[in-house]
Amino acid sequence: xxxxxxxxxxxxxxxxxxxxxxxxxxxxxxxxxxxxxxxxxxxxxxxxxxxxxxxxxxxxxxxxxxxxxxxxxxxxxxxxxxxxxxxxxxxxxxxxxxxxxxxxxxxxxxxxxxxxxxxxxxxxxxxxxxxxxxxxxxxxxxxxxxxxxxxxxxxxxxxxxxxxxxxxxxxxxxxxxxxxxxxxxxxxxxxxxxxxxxxxxxxxxxxxxxxxxxxxxxxxxxxxxxxxxxxxxxxxxxxxxxxxxxxxxxxxxxxxxxxxxxxxxxxxxxxxxxxxxxxxxxxxxxxxxxxxxxxxxxxxxxxxxxxxxxxxxxxxxxxxxxxxxxxxxxxxxxxxxxxxxxxxxxxxxxxxxxxxxxxxxxxxxxxxxxxxxxxxxxxxxxxxxxxxxxxxxxxxxxxxxxxxxxxxxxxxxxxxxxxxxxxxxxxxxxxxxxxxxxxxxxxxxxxxxxxxxxxxxxxxxxxxxxxxxxxxxxxxxxxxxxxxxxxxxxxxxxxxxxxxxxxxxxxxxxxxxxxxxxxxxxxxxxxxxxxxxxxxxxxxxxxxxxxxxxxxxxxxxxxxxxxxxxxxxxxxxxxxxxxxxxxxxxxxxxxxxxxxxxxxxxxxxxxxxxxxxxxxxxxxxxxxxxxxxxxxxxxxxxxxxxxxxxxxxxxxxxxxxxxxxxx
Numbered sequence: 001x002x003x004x005x006x007x008x009x010x011x012x013x014x015x016x017x018x019x020x021x022x023x024x025x026x027x028x029x030x031x032x033x034x035x036x037x038x039x040x041x042x043x044x045x046x047x048x049x050x051x052x053x054x055x056x057x058x059x060x061x062x063x064x065x066x067x068x069x070x071x072x073x074x075x076x077x078x079x080x081x082x083x084x085x086x087x088x089x090x091x092x093x094x095x096x097x098x099x100x101x102x103x104x105x106x107x108x109x110x111x112x113x114x115x116x117x118x119x120x121x122x123x124x125x126x127x128x129x130x131x132x133x134x135x136x137x138x139x140x141x142x143x144x145x146x147x148x149x150x151x152x153x154x155x156x157x158x159x160x161x162x163x164x165x166x167x168x169x170x171x172x173x174x175x176x177x178x179x180x181x182x183x184x185x186x187x188x189x190x191x192x193x194x195x196x197x198x199x200x201x202x203x204x205x206x207x208x209x210x211x212x213x214x215x216x217x218x219x220x221x222x223x224x225x226x227x228x229x230x231x232x233x234x235x236x237x238x239x240x241x242x243x244x245x246x247x248x249x250x251x252x253x254x255x256x257x258x259x260x261x262x263x264x265x266x267x268x269x270x271x272x273x274x275x276x277x278x279x280x281x282x283x284x285x286x287x288x289x290x291x292x293x294x295x296x297x298x299x300x301x302x303x304x305x306x307x308x309x310x311x312x313x314x315x316x317x318x319x320x321x322x323x324x325x326x327x328x329x330x331x332x333x334x335x336x337x338x339x340x341x342x343x344x345x346x347x348x349x350x351x352x353x354x355x356x357x358x359x360x361x362x363x364x365x366x367x368x369x370x371x372x373x374x375x376x377x378x379x380x381x382x383x384x385x386x387x388x389x390x391x392x393x394x395x396x397x398x399x400x401x402x403x404x405x406x407x408x409x410x411x412x413x414x415x416x417x418x419x420x421x422x423x424x425x426x427x428x429x430x431x432x433x434x435x436x437x438x439x440x441x442x443x444x445x446x447x448x449x450x451x452x453x454x455x456x457x458x459x460x461x462x463x464x465x466x467x468x469x470x471x472x473x474x475x476x477x478x479x480x481x482x483x484x485x486x487x488x489x490x491x492x493x494x495x496x497x498x499x500x501x502x503x504x505x506x507x508x509x510x511x512x513x514x515x516x517x518x519x520x521x522x523x524x525x526x527x528x529x530x531x532x533x534x535x536x537x538x539x540x541x542x543x544x545x546x547x548x549x550x551x552x553x554x555x556x557x558x559x560x561x562x563x564x565x566x567x568x569x570x571x572x573x574x575x576x577x578x579x580x581x582x583x584x585x586x587x588x589x590x591x592x593x594x595x596x597x598x599x600x601x602x603x604x605x606x607x608x609x610x611x612x613x614x615x616x617x618x619x620x621x622x623x624x625x626x627x628x629x630x631x632x633x634x635x636x637x638x639x640x641x642x643x644x645x646x647x648x649x650x651x652x653x654x655x656x657x658x659x660x661x662x663x
Contacts, residue, residue, distance in 0.1 A: 024616050028081045031611060032074060034640045036490045038066040046496040047521055049281040049440040053355040056438050062382055064354040065375060069487035081616030082112040088233040095616060109239035112617035114231040116593070117242050120249035121227035123594025124257055126370055127555060128187065128220045129393065130296045131261025135183045136408050137299050138268045142177035146411045150176045151270040159263055162200040176267055183260045189219035197263070198255045203565060205574045206602060213631060215248045215601075220256040223249055243623055247632075250597030254561075258598060262558035265298060265336070272339040272449040272552050272559065279520040282443030283345045284361040287323045289429040291422075293337060293344065294330035294353065295368030296554075299414065300390045300403070300421075301333040304366060305341050307418040308425075316423070320430050325422070330356065331371050332513065332553035339449035339552055346446075346521075349514035351485045351588075354379045360437045364425035369394045371484070371514075371589075384435050386428040388421055400424070446525035450510075450549040451559040452566055458545065463563060466508075467570035473663035474506065474536040476579060477653035478567070479607075480560045480599070481511040481519070481548070483584025483592050486610050492518040494585035494609040494642040499524060501646035503547050506534035507653065510563065513554030515584065524548040557595060561602060576603030576633030577660065579653035585609045585642060600634040605652060607637045607645050 042054045057064055078084040083095035085102050093102030093111075101107050106114075141148040150156060153172050160167050160175045163182060167175060186197045195217060198207070210216050217223045223245075230236040230245055284290065291308070293301045307313060308325040317325050329338050329346040330353050338344040348356050350371035357365065357379040365380060365387045372389075377398050380387045389395055390403035402420050404410050452463065459465045469475040479502065485492055495515050502509065511519050519525050525546045530538045533547050541547055551559050568575050582599035584592055587610055596606040614621045624636045637652075639645050657663070 024081050024083075024618075025077060028077050028615050031615070031640065032077070032080060035073070035075070035488045038070050041066055041491045044493060045491045046493050047280070047442070047518060049442040049521070050352060050355060050491060052440040053281070053358060053438075057355065057358050060358070060382075062358055062379055063375070064358075064379070065351055065373060065487060066491070068375070078616070080611075080613060082115050082613030082620075083108050083616035085111045085114070087114065087231060090233070104234060106237070109617045109619045110237060110242065112614050112620045113239040113242035113246070114236070115613060116620065117227050117231050117246050117249065119590045119593045120246050120253070120597060121224045122590035123592070124220055124224050124249050124253045126591045127253065127257035127261060127296075127594065128224075130369060131257050131264060131555070132184070132187055133297050133299065133408065134261060134264040134268065135180050135187065137411060138176060138264045139180035139184065140408070140411055141268060142173045142180060144173070146414065148268065148414075150268060152267045155263075155266040155271055159267065163196060164200070179267060180264065183264055186219055186260060187256050188221045190222060192218050195219070195255065197260055198251075201259055202255065203574065209632065210251060210601070213244075213247070215244065215251055217248055217252040217255070220252050223252045239617070239619060240623075243620065247597070247601065247628075250594065250601045253594035254598035254601055257594065258555050259558045259561075261555045265555070269298065269302065269336075269340050271453055272451050272556070274447060274449040274454045275339060275342055276445055276447050277338060277342075277345065277520075278443050279346045279446045279517075280443045281347060281356065281359060281439055282441045284328070284347075284359060284439045285326050286361065286437055286439070288326040289317045289320070289322045289324070289425050290326050290328065290361055290363050291425050292328045292330050292347070292356065292362050292365045293334045294365060294372055295391075295394070296332045296370045297368040297391060298333055298336045299411070300368060300418065301337050301366065302341065303414045303418040304421050305337055305344070307415065308422045313419075313422050313426070317426055317429070320426050322426070322429055325425070328356075328362070332555070333368055335448075335513075335516070335553040346517060349485055349517045351487065351491060352517075357383060357385055359439050360435045361439055363428040363432055364388060364421070366390065366421060367394060367396065367399070370591075372396070384428075384432050386424060388424060390417075390421075442521075444521055444523050444526070446520035446523075446550065447527070447546050448520065448525065448550040448552065450551050451556070452563045455549070455563060462570075463566055464570045467567045469540050470567065470579070471571060471662055473657070474540045475508050476506045476657070477581070477649070478508045478510065478564070478579070479581045479583045479649065480557065480564070480604070481509050481515050481583050482513045482554065482557060482595060483587035484514045484589060486586040486588040489586060489609055489640065492586070494645075495519070496522065497642040498583065498585055498646045498649075499548065500532065501643065502649060503532045503537065504534050505650050506537040507649070508537065509548040510551055510560045511548055512551040512556040512560060515586070516550050516552075519548045520550060525550045554591070554595070557598070561599075564604075573660065574603060574633075577656065579656045580604055581649055581652070582606040583608075583645075583649065585645065596636065600628060600632055600636065603633045605634045605637060607649055609638070609640050609642055609645055611638050611640070612636075
């Protein structure tokens with residue numbers, strides 16, 4: 001019998017395995033053929049500024065991520081399907097019809113599952129690293145070891161109450177310090193114990209589900225540690241148990257990396273405030289010192305902006321011949337500072353960053369962590385833009401480094417470092433007078449800074465009117481639109497196409513992170529965009545509310561979830577039963593895996609135009625694309641065609657409404 005099995009595996013024994021290799025190869029090849037080209041983006045990107053800058057860079061012979069994506073074609077079938085394993089050096093192994101198992105005996109199901117676990121762990125670490133830095137900064141500020149005020153006093157009091165802390169006779173700083181310690185404990189706990197943030201924040205219905213499934217995490221550090229342990233050679237051999245840890249990582253991402261990070265930022269810097277800003281490349285100025293804020297950790301960016309606005313540096317800029325100092329936002333650091341400090345103009349998410357540099361308008365590019373493509377250095381050198389890195393985790397060859405130490409022991413030097421950076425920007429302005437500028441003439445007003453507090457105030461004290469409109473059908477459903485952009489599909493087009501269809505069908509949109517950039521740039525975040533809506537949503541919004549509510553940066557998913565949960569409370573049903581969804585059409589990295597998974601853990605279905613690398617395992621694919629419905633009340637839905645994704649969302653919302661007995 002053993003000999004028969006052996007001969008089957010080397011002959012025609014693939015019929016005994018669960019995966020049909022021909023099917024997955026054909027499916028992946030068909031998917032690969034749908035990938036966009038640079039020419040597609042140049043012709044069909046919804047933002048005219050993007051189309052113009054791609055043409056301009058082409059004429060200048062300057063490379064960007066769209067060129068590099070085309071040069072990668074055809075993309076690796078095994079990588080796209082998730083059936084390539086390089087965890088150990090017995091390989092690398094790839095699963096094929098001829099070799100259905102790796103050298104160690106791992107089959108496609110196990111390899112795909114392990115790869116997804118590692119990807120989810122990367123997402124937890126990505127947002128978690130940023131969250132940890134803000135938590136430590138908050139702790140240092142509370143203890144007086146760094147000169148930063150605790151701005152979010154109301155938030156501190158609200159969180160202290162949620163945690164059950166005694167507040168009487170304590171200063172805001174003392175309470176902020178206690179909160180920081182709880183957040184850091186949940187981040188780094190090694191001895192199993194109560195996950196305090198989860199216990200204080202998560203809906204009781206969800207906590208019961210997670211406990212029954214055995215998915216309650218110990219801490220971020222432990223679960224990422226365990227992910228790497230469990231997926232190392234010869235450890236976890238059961239694909240389904242590996243997927244349990246995948247789910248656990250989604251919960252960890254939600255409660256630590258996002259909710260924990262959001263609590264720290266809101267306590268330290270205050271909650272978002274509604275304001276109207278300019279967006280897109282046409283808002284670039286030619287007579288100011290121009291500084292781009294790029295990345296995800298807000299500490300340095302916030303201090304640099306505050307420093308640049310002091311009389312000393314305003315005067316220094318004027319003496320250099322500039323009409324002031326202007327800031328622009330790339331990715332999340334730009335969004336975070338935009339709605340807290342004002343006057344920051346959002347320009348692009350990560351995939352468009354090189355296009356922004358190629359305008360020649362930026363004097364200094366301030367980069368902290370994550371989604372800072374190494375390719376920006378080549379473009380920056382072409383246009384004499386000074387790139388300054390601030391974090392030891394994100395160094396770029398050829399960039400100048402002005403930052404704090406990796407252990408954050410010198411955070412008290414933030415003012416001194418910020419002064420160096422602003423001075424360097426003014427120097428760069430004087431050195432770049434001969435650089436040619438190319439600024440596409442497209443700009444747009446956008447309202448930003450929405451959240452539960454802002455919406456409650458707008459509706460006279462609570463968001464109950466949203467719940468009533470949801471129940472009576474004026475609003476057919478609500479989505480959270482988030483996620484990155486992806487070169488596999490035409491830049492930002494899936495985001496725009498889906499939103500256009502949903503608005504016409506009276507579905508309200510919350511947005512944050514990279515997906516929010518096309519919404520702000522193209523006019524969806526202003527009240528006039530109600531003309532894009534169906535009749536009942538248009539009437540509900542009135543004259544003063546946009547149909548796409550900009551919640552801020554990517555970890556402001558936490559603000560969105562808080563708003564969804566409050567609406568669900570007024571509606572009288574758990575999130576999993578309501579016409580709510582997480583929509584990340586163009587997600588592209590490990591944090592995107594974590595974000596969509598985190599929402600599914602909370603009971604939201606997630607919808608995408610980009611496949612996860614799971615097509616090589618029917619078991620893992622079926623588990624994620626439907627099998628989690630029974631245990632979580634939610635699943636993952638994917639189709640590369642945005643029209644079909646929008647149709648899925650509408651159909652699923654109508655089915656949910658019918659099940660609830662709503663109009």
